[in-house]
Amino acid sequence: MRRLRSLALAVLPLAVALPLLLGLRAVAGPYLTIVLLDVGVNVILAVSLQVVNGFTGQFSLGHAGFMSVGAYTAAKVTLGLADVQLAFLPTAASDAVVFAGALAAGMAAAALAGLLVGLPSLRLRGDYLAIVTLGFGEIIRSVIENSPWLGGALGLTSLPLETGVVGVGLAVVATVVMAWRLLRSTQGRALLAIREDEVAAEAMGVDTTGYKVRAFVISAAFAGLAGGLVAHLIGSISPGNFGFVRSMEIVVMVVLGGLGSISGAVVAAAGLTVALELLREFQAYRMVAYALLLIVVMLARPQGLLGTRELWEPWRRRRTGGAA
Amino acid sequence: MPARLVELLQHLVNGLSVGTIYALIALGYTMVYGVLKLINFAHGDVYMVGAFSGYYLAGRLVPERAAGAPPPGLAGATLQAALVTLGAMAVCALLGLAIERFAYRPLRGRARLTSLITAIGVSLLLEYGFQLQPIRGLPVAFPPGPTPRFFPELLPRADWSLGGVSLSNYDVIGLAVAVALMIGLQLVVYRTRFGTAMRAVSFDPKVAALMGIPVDRIIAGTFALGSALAAAAAILNAVPRPQIHPLFGLLPGLKAFVAAVLGGIGSVPGAMVGGLALGLAEELVAGYTASSFKDAIAFTVLILVLLFRPDGLFGRARVEKV
Numbered sequence: 198m199r200r201l202r203s204l205a206l207a208v209l210p211l212a213v214a215l216p217l218l219l220g221l222r223a224v225a226g227p228y229l230t231i232v233l234l235d236v237g238v239n240v241i242l243a244v245s246l247q248v249v250n251g252f253t254g255q256f257s258l259g260h261a262g263f264m265s266v267g268a269y270t271a272a273k274v275t276l277g278l279a280d281v282q283l284a285f286l287p288t289a290a291s292d293a294v295v296f297a298g299a300l301a302a303g304m305a306a307a308a309l310a311g312l313l314v315g316l317p318s319l320r321l322r323g324d325y326l327a328i329v330t331l332g333f334g335e336i337i338r339s340v341i342e343n344s345p346w347l348g349g350a351l352g353l354t355s356l357p358l359e360t361g362v363v364g365v366g367l368a369v370v371a372t373v374v375m376a377w378r379l380l381r382s383t384q385g386r387a388l389l390a391i392r393e394d395e396v397a398a399e400a401m402g403v404d405t406t407g408y409k410v411r412a413f414v415i416s417a418a419f420a421g422l423a424g425g426l427v428a429h430l431i432g433s434i435s436p437g438n439f440g441f442v443r444s445m446e447i448v449v450m451v452v453l454g455g456l457g458s459i460s461g462a463v464v465a466a467a468g469l470t471v472a473l474e475l476l477r478e479f480q481a482y483r484m485v486a487y488a489l490l491l492i493v494v495m496l497a498r499p500q501g502l503l504g505t506r507e508l509w510e511p512w513r514r515r516r517t518g519g520a521a
Numbered sequence: 522m523p524a525r526l527v528e529l530l531q532h533l534v535n536g537l538s539v540g541t542i543y544a545l546i547a548l549g550y551t552m553v554y555g556v557l558k559l560i561n562f563a564h565g566d567v568y569m570v571g572a573f574s575g576y577y578l579a580g581r582l583v584p585e586r587a588a589g590a591p592p593p594g595l596a597g598a599t600l601q602a603a604l605v606t607l608g609a610m611a612v613c614a615l616l617g618l619a620i621e622r623f624a625y626r627p628l629r630g631r632a633r634l635t636s637l638i639t640a641i642g643v644s645l646l647l648e649y650g651f652q653l654q655p656i657r658g659l660p661v662a663f664p665p666g667p668t669p670r671f672f673p674e675l676l677p678r679a680d681w682s683l684g685g686v687s688l689s690n691y692d693v694i695g696l697a698v699a700v701a702l703m704i705g706l707q708l709v710v711y712r713t714r715f716g717t718a719m720r721a722v723s724f725d726p727k728v729a730a731l732m733g734i735p736v737d738r739i740i741a742g743t744f745a746l747g748s749a750l751a752a753a754a755a756i757l758n759a760v761p762r763p764q765i766h767p768l769f770g771l772l773p774g775l776k777a778f779v780a781a782v783l784g785g786i787g788s789v790p791g792a793m794v795g796g797l798a799l800g801l802a803e804e805l806v807a808g809y810t811a812s813s814f815k816d817a818i819a820f821t822v823l824i825l826v827l828l829f830r831p832d833g834l835f836g837r838a839r840v841e842k843v
Contacts, residue, residue: 256637317828324560324637325827328778332820335775339816441771445645452638484649491642496627499635 203378210374211367218366230362234430236470237365238423241372243450243466244459245419248376250448251457251505252385253412254392255319259330260420260447262337265439266310267303267421268428269341272353274299275429279357296359300368300425307421308414310337315413320406334444341436352435353428360430368426372419376459379415388412392457442484449487453494455501460508465501527685532808533801538692538761540800541699545754546777547784547792548706549747555723555787556743559633562640563620564751565774566647567613571752572672572765573651574612577661578605579673595677602675606698606756610749617748621741651767665767672763675756691761702753703793709746710789719743723787776803776819783826785836794834 225233242260249257275295283291318329342350379385387408390398399405428434450469454461473483494501546568553561582601624643628636655662679690710716718739721729730736758773759765780799784791799819807815826833 254634256634258641317824320827320831324633325782327562327637327641328560328775329820329823329827332775332823335772336817336820445641448638448641456634481653484645485653488642488645488649492624492639492646495635495639495642496624499628499631 207374207378210370214366214370215363218363221366222362225362232471232474233362234360234365235474236467237362237369238427238430239447239450239466239470240369240463241365241419241423241426242447243454243462244372244376245416245423246447246451247454247457247459247462248379248388248412248416248419250451251455251462252376252380252388252392253409254395254456255409255413256324256327257330257413257416258327258441258444258448259314259332259334259337260416261439261441261443262330262334263307263310263417263420264424264427264443265337265341265434265436266417266424267300267307268424268434268439269303269347269353270306270421271299271303271425272356272428272434273347274302275357275359276353292357292359296357296364296429299429300422303421303425304418305421307424308418310421311414311417312410315410315417319409319413331441331444334439334441338436338440348435350436352433352438354433356429356432356434358429358432360426365426365430368422372422373459373463375415375419380459384408384411389457445484445487449491452491453501455503455505457505458501458503458507461501461503461506464503464508524685528808530686532804534686534688534692535808536801536804537797538695538800539804540797541696542754542758542773542796543777543780543800544793544796545699545702545750545757546773547780547796548703548789549751550778550781551784551786551789551792552719552743552747554781555789556719556726556740557625557629557636559625559636559640560778561620561744561747562637563624563643563647564747565770565772565777566644567616567620567748567770568751568755568773568777569651569765569767569770570616570647571609571613571748571755572759572769573665573670573767574752575605575609575756575759576665576670576672576765577663578608579675580661598676602760605675606753609752609756613748613752613755614745617744618741621744626737626740648767648771667767669764669766669769672759672765674763675760678761689761695757695761698753698757702750706746706750706789715739715742772816779819779823779826781833782823783833785833788833788835791833791835 221233222230242264246257246260249255278295278299281291281295282288283294286294314330314333318326341347347353379388387398387403390401390403391405391408395405424439427438446469450466451462453469454463454465479486546564549564549567550561553559553564579601582604620643624639625636628639651664652667653664654666655664676690676694681688681690708716710719718729718734719742721732721734722736722739726736729739754773755770776799777796780795781792782795783799784793784795799822802822803815803818806818
C-alpha cells in the first residue's frame with residue numbers, strides 16, 4: 198500500500214501536467230515558447246542545485262560542468278542514432294524514444310561525473326567543495342576544448358531540435374517532484390540534519406559522507422538532464438555555453454530564492470530568467486548585477502526570498518523544527 | 522653539460538619562478554584562513570587588481586619614451602620599479618581592508634555559508650566590474666574593459682645563459698624579492714606584537730579577545746598584509762609575462778589555493794613550500810608530458826591531497842568539536 202501510494206505520488210503530477218502542457222504548447226506563440234523553455238531549463242537547474250546547496254548545506258559551484266557532461270553525452274547519442282528508425286514505431290515517435298534515451302544517458306553520465314567529483318571532496322568541509330567544483334567545471338571545459346571528438350572549442354552542431362514545451366515541462370515536474378519527495382523521505386531528513394549540524398548528525402548515526410555523495414549524484418543527474426534539453430533546444434553546443442558564468446547564474450537563483458526552499462528556487466529561476474529576457478540591452482552589466490545581488494542578499498537577507506520555507510507556508514518559521 | 526641535465530635545470534628555473542608567485546598568493550589565503558577560518562574567494566582577484574594598479578601607476582610614473590631617446594639609468598629604473606611595486610601593494614592593502622570591512626565583517630558570527638557566498642560575490646564584482654567600459658572623465662581609462670593590456674617593462678631585460686640554461690634578470694630579481702618578502706613575513710609573524718596577536722587569534726579568537734587583543738583590528742591587518750603580498754606577486758608575475766586582463770587572477774588564485782591546501786591551510790611555511798612544490802610539479806609535468814593539460818595538474822594535486830593527506834604537508838589533523 199505504501200509503495201503504491203509513493204508510486205502514485207510520483208506519477209500523478211506527471212499525468213496531471215501532460216494535458217496542461219499539451220494545451221500550453223497549442224496556445225503559446227513562438228516568442229513565449231522560447232521564454233518558457235528558458236524558464237523551464239533554469240528551474241530544473243536551480244531545483245537540482247537546491248538539493249546540494251539548499252538541502253544538504255554544501256556549496257557546489259560546478260553545476261554547469263555537470264550540465265555540459267549531460268549535454269555532450271545526450272548530443273553524442275542523438276547524433277550517433279540520427280539514422281536509426283525503430284521499426285515498430287512511426288518516425289516521430291521513434292525520434293522521441295531516441296531522444297528520451299539520450300536524455301537518460303546524459304543523466305547517467307552526469308551522475309557518474311558527480312560521483313567522481315563528490316567522492317574525494319565531500320569527505321571534507323564545505324569550502325573545499327566550492328573550490329573543487331569550481332576547478333572541476335574548468336577542467337571539463339578544457340577537456341572538451343581539447344577533444345576533437347567533442348568538436349573542440351567550436352562544439353557540436355546540427356543536433357535534432359527535439360526539445361519542446363512538453364518535454365521541458367515534464368522534466369520540470371519530474372525535478373520538482375523528485376526534490377519534494379526527497380525532502381520528505383528518510384534520505385531528505387538526513388540531508389537536512391547534515392545542513393543543520395554535521396557533527397550532531399554524525400553523532401546520531403547519519404552516514405554524512407554517504408548522504409552527501411548521494412545528494413551530489415542526484416543533483417548532478419538532473420543538471421545533466423537540463424544539459425541534454427538545452428543541447429536539443431538550440432541545436433548546437435559549445436564549451437562556452439557551460440562556463441563558470443552559467444554555474445554562477447544558477448547559484449544566484451538558488452541563493453536569491455532561499456537556500457532550502459523548492460518553490461523559492463522555482464520563483465527565483467523564473468523571475469531572473471524573465472528579467473534577463475526583458476533587460477537584454479544591459480547584458481554587459483549582468484554579471485556585475487549578479488555579484489551585487491549576492492552580496493546585498495547576504496548582508497540584508499541571508500536566508501533569501503523564502504528562506505527554508507515554501508511559498509504556501511508563510512506562517513511556518515522553520516520547516517525543520519516541525520514534527521511533520 | 523648533457524642536454525637532459527640542461528633541460529631539467531631549465532624546468533627547475535621556470536618552475537621556481539612560477540612557484541614563488543603561487544607561494545606569495547598562497548600566503549594570503551593561508552593567513553586569512555588562519556584567523557577567520559574563511560577561504561577568501563576574492564584573493565585571486567586582489568592579485569588581479571594588484572597587477573592593474575601597477576599598470577596604472579607605471580603609466581603615470583614611467584612616461585612613454587620617444588623612439589631613440591636614451592634608456593633611463595639603471596638606478597632610476599630600479600627606483601621606479603620599486604615605487605610601482607610598493608604603490609600596488611598599498612592599493613591592494615587598502616582594497617583588502619575595504620573588502621574585510623564591508624563584505625566580511627558584518628557577517629562575522631553568522632553561518633559560514635553566508636561569508637562564502639559574499640566572498641564569491643566580491644570576487645565576481647571585481648572580475649566583471651573591471652570588464653566594464655571605461656568611465657568617461659577619469660584621468661586614466663578605468664575600468665580597463667575586457668581586452669588584455671600589456672604591462673610596461675619596468676626594468677630592461679637581460680638574458681644570460683649559464684651552460685645552456687637560459688635565465689633572465691627577471692627570474693633572479695623575482696626570486697630575490699619573493700624570498701625577501703617571505704623572510705620579512707616570517708619576522709612579522711614570529712617577532713612582532715602584531716604577529717603574536719595574529720597567531721593568538723588564529724589559535725582561538727574568543728580567548729584572544731578576552732586577553733585584550735583587538736581581534737577585529739588584527740583580522741583587518743591580516744587582510745591588508747595578505748593582499749599586499751598578492752600585489753607584489755602580481756607585479757613580479759606581470760613584468761616577465763606582461764599580458765594582464767580582468768580574469769587573469771582566477772587561475773593563479775585557484776592554483777595558489779591548491780598550494781595552500783597542499784602545504785596545510787593555515788600554515789605559513791606550508792604555503793611557501795606548497796607554492797614552490799606546485800610550481801615545480803606543474804612545470805615538470807608539463808615539460809615532460811603534454812603541456813595542454815598544465816592547468817589540470819593543480820586540481821589533480823588537490824584531489825590527491827584531499828584523498829590522502831587532507832591536512833596538507835604541514836597541517837595538523839584537527840577533529841572538529843562541538
